[in-house]
Amino acid sequence: MLIALGLAACTPASRDDFTRAAARSAVRPVIAERFPGVPLQPAVDCVINGATTNEILGLASDSVTGPTAATVETVTRVAQRPQTLSCLASDGVPALLQ
Known part of the structure; x- marks a missing residue:
C-alpha cells in the first residue's frame, strides 16, 4: 500500500524509471x-529496451518474487527479436572484445 501511494505521487517519467529498474x-x-x-549490463539494457510496455510491467512484477519460468520465457522471447539482437551485436559483443 505504501509503495502504491508513493508511485501515485511520482511523475510519469519517474514511474517509468522505477518500473524499468525493477x-x-x-x-x-x-x-x-x-x-x-x-556482458551483463549491456545485455540487460538491450532486453529492457526491446521489451514492450506490458513485458516490462510483467518483469517488474517478477522482481518482487524473483525470476520465474515466465521471466525466463519473456527474456528469451525479447532476446530473440531483431532489434534486441541488433542491440546485442552493437553493444554487447564489442564489450567482449575490449
Missing part, C-alpha cells in the same frame, strides 16, 4: 544464467 533486477539473473559470458 524489471532490470528480474532480467539480470536470467541473463547471467542463460547467457554466460555475455
